Amino acid sequence: MTVLRRIWETDPRKDPNPLVYALLAITAVAYPIWAQASTGGQGDFLISFLADGGVYVLLAIGLNVVVGFAGLLDLGYAAFFAIGAYTYAFLASDHLVVTPLQEAVHLPFWIVLFIGLFVAAAFGIVLGAPTLRLRGDYLAIVTLGFGEIVPRVFRNLGVWTSGVNGISALDKPQLPLWIQGPWSGDQLEVVQNFKIIQPLGFYVIMVLLVGACIVLVNNLRISRIGRAWMAVREDEVAAAAMGVNTVRVKLLTFAIGAAFSGFAGAFYGAKLSLVSPENFGFSVSITILVMIVLGGMGNIPGVIAGAILIYVVIFGLLGALPPLAEEWATSLGLGSLVAPNGDWPGIAQEVQRLRFLIFGLILVLTMLLRPQGLIPSRVRQQELTKGVNEDQTIEDVNAEAAT
Amino acid sequence: MVSSLARVRGRLLAGSRGRVLNGILLILIAAALVLVATRAIALGPAYFIQIVVYGLADGSIYALIALGYTMVYGIVELINFAHGDVFTLGGFVSLWLIPIFGLEEAKSVGPGIIIPLVAILVISMLVCGVVNVAIERVAYRPLRHAPRLAPLITAVGMSFVLEGLMFLWRGPFNLHYPNLLPADSISLGGSASIAYKDIAVIVIALGLMTALSLFVERSKLGKAMRATAQDRDAAGLMGIDINRTIAATFFIGALLAGAGGMIYGLYFTSIAFDLGFSAGLYAFTAAVFGGIGNIQGAAIGGLLIGIVRVIVDGYFDSAWTDVVVFALLVLVLVFRPTGIMGMRVPEK
Numbered sequence: 087m088t089v090l091r092r093i094w095e096t097d098p099r100k101d102p103n104p105l106v107y108a109l110l111a112i113t114a115v116a117y118p119i120w121a122q123a124s125t126g127g128q129g130d131f132l133i134s135f136l137a138d139g140g141v142y143v144l145l146a147i148g149l150n151v152v153v154g155f156a157g158l159l160d161l162g163y164a165a166f167f168a169i170g171a172y173t174y175a176f177l178a179s180d181h182l183v184v185t186p187l188q189e190a191v192h193l194p195f196w197i198v199l200f201i202g203l204f205v206a207a208a209f210g211i212v213l214g215a216p217t218l219r220l221r222g223d224y225l226a227i228v229t230l231g232f233g234e235i236v237p238r239v240f241r242n243l244g245v246w247t248s249g250v251n252g253i254s255a256l257d258k259p260q261l262p263l264w265i266q267g268p269w270s271g272d273q274l275e276v277v278q279n280f281k282i283i284q285p286l287g288f289y290v291i292m293v294l295l296v297g298a299c300i301v302l303v304n305n306l307r308i309s310r311i312g313r314a315w316m317a318v319r320e321d322e323v324a325a326a327a328m329g330v331n332t333v334r335v336k337l338l339t340f341a342i343g344a345a346f347s348g349f350a351g352a353f354y355g356a357k358l359s360l361v362s363p364e365n366f367g368f369s370v371s372i373t374i375l376v377m378i379v380l381g382g383m384g385n386i387p388g389v390i391a392g393a394i395l396i397y398v399v400i401f402g403l404l405g406a407l408p409p410l411a412e413e414w415a416t417s418l419g420l421g422s423l424v425a426p427n428g429d430w431p432g433i434a435q436e437v438q439r440l441r442f443l444i445f446g447l448i449l450v451l452t453m454l455l456r457p458q459g460l461i462p463s464r465v466r467q468q469e470l471t472k473g474v475n476e477d478q479t480i481e482d483v484n485a486e487a488a489t
Numbered sequence: 490m491v492s493s494l495a496r497v498r499g500r501l502l503a504g505s506r507g508r509v510l511n512g513i514l515l516i517l518i519a520a521a522l523v524l525v526a527t528r529a530i531a532l533g534p535a536y537f538i539q540i541v542v543y544g545l546a547d548g549s550i551y552a553l554i555a556l557g558y559t560m561v562y563g564i565v566e567l568i569n570f571a572h573g574d575v576f577t578l579g580g581f582v583s584l585w586l587i588p589i590f591g592l593e594e595a596k597s598v599g600p601g602i603i604i605p606l607v608a609i610l611v612i613s614m615l616v617c618g619v620v621n622v623a624i625e626r627v628a629y630r631p632l633r634h635a636p637r638l639a640p641l642i643t644a645v646g647m648s649f650v651l652e653g654l655m656f657l658w659r660g661p662f663n664l665h666y667p668n669l670l671p672a673d674s675i676s677l678g679g680s681a682s683i684a685y686k687d688i689a690v691i692v693i694a695l696g697l698m699t700a701l702s703l704f705v706e707r708s709k710l711g712k713a714m715r716a717t718a719q720d721r722d723a724a725g726l727m728g729i730d731i732n733r734t735i736a737a738t739f740f741i742g743a744l745l746a747g748a749g750g751m752i753y754g755l756y757f758t759s760i761a762f763d764l765g766f767s768a769g770l771y772a773f774t775a776a777v778f779g780g781i782g783n784i785q786g787a788a789i790g791g792l793l794i795g796i797v798r799v800i801v802d803g804y805f806d807s808a809w810t811d812v813v814v815f816a817l818l819v820l821v822l823v824f825r826p827t828g829i830m831g832m833r834v835p836e837k
Contacts, residue, residue, distance in 0.1 A: 159638055223567075227568065228822050228823075231774075234770070234811065235812050238811055443654065445646075446646045446651075446653055449646025450627075450628055453635075453639050453643045454632070
């Protein structure tokens with residue numbers, strides 16, 4: 087009872103907010119049940135869809151550390167994602183046989199997950215060490231350049247990466263021991279080296295990973311390093327004067343952000359069983375940025391909500407919209423719009439083309455109308471609405487002093 | 490207190506590492522030059538001259554775009570990501586105007602096409618100018634006092650909006666741009682030659698850039714721009730209309746980008762809706778190369794980037810061109826954040 091009471095009595099805007107996380111946890115558990123129930127047991131594609139979405143949630147949480155907490159704009163975040171995914175592809179498939187190494191490496195998923203994390207973090211440090219002295223927007227450009235370089239290098243080094251074709255048939259995660267039973271339609275027995283192929287298995291792994299990352303990030307945020315992030319974001323010179331080693335803090339941020347991306351990349355490789363240089367372009371970096379800007383930079387529940395929302399809109403709705411638009415056009419008596427005609431590519435194609443425009447409008451309108459995002463962090467909100475005008479802040483302070 | 494702040498600043502600028510960095514930079518440059526020289530000697534001088542000609546033509550287009558980046562950054566300290574797409578818009582608008590002015594590939598020849606071409610150029614430039622001013626008004630001005638991240642994100646957003654609109658307008662494919670410039674060329678000895686269209690591109694670009702630097706140096710508005718770039722508040726107190734000056738900067742930058750878009754189309758006879766992303770990045774690299782905020786620097790940076798691109802294309806493997814250019818961008822920012830010609834400006 088006391089626990090419930092405590093949850094009830096906490097300020098709903100408190101961060102980390104137990105109520106919000108409880109809701110997220112319940113949704114995460116309820117989703118697969120709902121998916122199976124609403125489709126009569128055929129919900130595997132829905133579960134798989136959200137398991138893929140979880141990759142974006144991980145990426146958004148990681149980018150939020152860099153952009154939301156420390157205020158460093160990273161426009162090449164997909165590069166670390168690519169590095170994580172390719173690490174998995176090299177270390178957990180037969181692919182290395184066709185490279186000059188001629189020897190396949192098959193490390194277990196669970197280990198490669200962490201290798202991917204460390205490799206990406208190492209690249210984060212390599213990129214960050216010489217560039218983090220630069221001011222914010224130069225840094226954005228360096229990361230943008232890096233984000234353009236990495237996929238091209240993977241594409242061009244065909245001997246190692248098979249170029250455009252990418253690497254396929256990656257290993258599936260295995261559990262060393264697993265109990266099968268009637269719930270999966272098998273006999274009750276203990277199996278060794280159980281391969282996870284079911285979407286539900288991936289979904290469960292995903293939820294666990296996301297949960298671990300949330301705990302980790304929340305702890306980081308309220309730790310000494312987390313306070314250093316905020317200080318560096320607000321005023322670098324002042325932070326340095328207060329004894330924060332700004333270069334080290336920024337480097338650590340970059341490494342941590344990259345680590346999340348590498349982690350997500352390794353999972354992505356295992357889930358998709360395929361990596362290709364085309365999957366890690368600028369649009370991926372921008373998609374993740376849109377997620378955290380829309381959700382509420384600096385606020386973890388907001389970022390998660392933003393990630394899921396954008397993921398569902400971009401990959402779910404926009405995918406389903408072209409046939410829907412065709413249907414509507416036909417039912418409204420505008421059937422002539424369906425077929426391509428001269429310059430008109432057909433309504434389905436036209437709707438598909440809206441993607442760029444929607445991306446751009448979300449970014450611009452969020453920044454203009456609600457810069458703090460849909461579910462803002464309270465600190466950020468103060469700063470974005472009140473801190474906009476220094477005179478206003480001074481007036482506020484004066485008014486407070488007068489009372 | 491003052492001295493400790495100064496020390497902190499000194500550490501932020503990391504001046505002590507300068508000597509080591511300069512050493513590494515010299516070694517890198519020497520290695521690159523040796524590599525290029527061995528290839529150049531192997532392939533003969535005529536090929537080298539040809540490459541420089543192509544590089545200059547290519548580079549003058551990037552220089553035109555780079556000027557807009559550098560001017561805008563100089564005055565509002567914003568990387569206008571939409572600038573590259575304003576450049577593409579120049580190409581799209583002129584492509585749309587060409588049949589309206591009755592020009593047709595292979596049919597319209599001779600000096601008679603100059604007047605309609607100039608008219609198209611001027612209209613496309615003006616359209617781009619107006620669009621860029623509108624972007625500034627809608628997306629950047631309201632955020633002028635917001636945290637730096639905010640306008641940067643809207644800039645990326647506006648870039649996507651422009652790309653999305655052009656995507657809706659003409660579709661995702663490469664568009665053929667009428668080949669209106671004469672194909673004749675002048676021999677430069679051996680197999681090297683310079684085509685009339687190379688000359689045209691270089692002359693138009695250089696002319697526009699000279700006009701711009703004269704304007705910024707001599708005119709009253711140019712003076713206002715320089716004053717606003719130096720200290721916005723002080724300029725405002727001196728009676729300069731800040732908003733108008735900033736809008737004028739966006740307008741002029743976009744005029745040059747729009748001209749660049751049309752010239753690009755005429756020169757390469759092909760454009761696509763997402764051209765502005767990569768072209769904008771090359772141009773931004775050029776602006777950084779020349780020291781951002783420095784107009785002559787951006788022009789020289791543009792020509793250099795053009796030559797580097799063509800050298801990688803011609804002597805090595807064109808698959809690596811983008812990698813080399815972006816690596817150059819990262820390296821310049823690491824070793825010389827203020828560019829090869831820029832002055833040392835402290836972090837604000």
